[in-house]
Amino acid sequence: MRTLGVVLAAAAACALAGAAAPPPPPGQNLLQNPSFEDRSGPRQPDEKWGTGFLDGVSRSPFAHWGYGGFWDGGDYDIKLGKGRTGNLCARLVCRTKGRAGICSQVILAAPGTRLRFSGFFKAVGARGGVCFVNFEGAPGDGWARIALPDKPDYDWQEVAGEVTVPTPKKAAGDKVEILVFIYTKAYGELWIDDVSLTVVQP
Ligand SMILES: [Ca+2]
Numbered sequence: 001m002r003t004l005g006v007v008l009a010a011a012a013a014c015a016l017a018g019a020a021a022p023p024p025p026p027g028q029n030l031l032q033n034p035s036f037e038d039r040s041g042p043r044q045p046d047e048k049w050g051t052g053f054l055d056g057v058s059r060s061p062f063a064h065w066g067y068g069g070f071w072d073g074g075d076y077d078i079k080l081g082k083g084r085t086g087n088l089c090a091r092l093v094c095r096t097k098g099r100a101g102i103c104s105q106v107i108l109a110a111p112g113t114r115l116r117f118s119g120f121f122k123a124v125g126a127r128g129g130v131c132f133v134n135f136e137g138a139p140g141d142g143w144a145r146i147a148l149p150d151k152p153d154y155d156w157q158e159v160a161g162e163v164t165v166p167t168p169k170k171a172a173g174d175k176v177e178i179l180v181f182i183y184t185k186a187y188g189e190l191w192i193d194d195v196s197l198t199v200v201q202p
Contacts, residue, residue, distance in 0.1 A: 030107045030115075030197040031180065032064035037086045039063060054103060062090060066103040074098015076184070081191050084120050084156045089193035092184050097128055101183035102192065106137070108175040111167040114202070117146060117180065118160040119195035125188030127152035133159070137178035139166040152188060162200060 040063045054060070056069020057077050069076040074096055081091035092100050109115065117133060131148040134141070144163035168176055180197060184190040 027198060027201075030109075030199075031104050031195050033062055034195045035083065035086045036062050036065070036088045036090045036193060037083070040065075056100060057095075060102065062088075062102075064105050065090070066105075067101075068103070069100045070098070071100065072098040072185070074100055074185075076100030078102070081193075084122070084191075084193040086193075089122075089191050092190045092192070094184070094187045094189070097185070097187050099129075099183055099185045101134075101181045103136075103182075104180040104197075106177045106179060107197065109165045109178055109199075110175050111139075111165050113165045114162060114200035115165065115197055116160065116162050116200050117195070117197050118158060119182070120156050120158050120193050121148050121154075122156045122191035123149070123152060123154050123186075123188065124191070125152055126184065126186040126190055128187045129185030131182075131184045131186055131190050133161075134181040134183055135163055135178060136181055138168045138170075138176040139178065140168070143178075148190075152186070156191075156193070 040059065040061055043059065054066030054068045056067050057075070060067035060078060061080060067078045069078065075098065076095060077093045079091040079093055081089040083089045090102055130150065133146040135144040136142060143166050146159060146161040148159055149157060165176065165178060182192055
């Protein structure tokens with residue numbers, strides 16, 4: 001769903017980030033900073049994530065999460081919200097309707113791996129478009145998708161689903177790089193907290 005330039009930049013970022021990532025132990029949350037409690041802090045000179053291609057109207061304020069606010073003609077800000085747990089959550093706030101999202105760091109997973117996603121979401125006036133979790137990366141952008149509640153206003157609600165990592169057309173190595181995006185195409189606000197991605201044991 002992203003533009004070619006963005007995809008190429010993402011691929012370059014994936015290659016750099018993926019090279020150093022260790023294989024995930026079973027049961028571990030593969031999403032870093034899952035409760036959005038850690039701030040991104042000053043930009044580091046060698047930072048490979050959250051810079052440039054994923055920045056919206058500002059840099060992502062959350063460590064380990066990128067943010068894009070300008071897709072599909074949209075203009076969305078990212079703000080700190082009162083957390084469902086802890087102190088903070090991520091809030092995507094619409095200025096002009098289009099598409100915006102936050103994106104995990106690169107995750108390495110073997111094709112065929114069954115993964116369970118869970119997250120808590122809240123919406124304020126999120127009408128006029130859908131919100132969803134989109135799985136992207138080496139198997140293709142949108143290789144799986146989990147819909148968020150199709151209603152404009154709701155309090156914290158868990159959304160969960162399972163996905164299976166496909167085999168990319170160009171397989172390279174025994175693990176592939178995947179990314180978890182959480183998108184809004186709606187007006188209003190989408191609040192996000194307490195997300196997890198774990199390997200489902202066969
Ligand atoms: Ca939190």
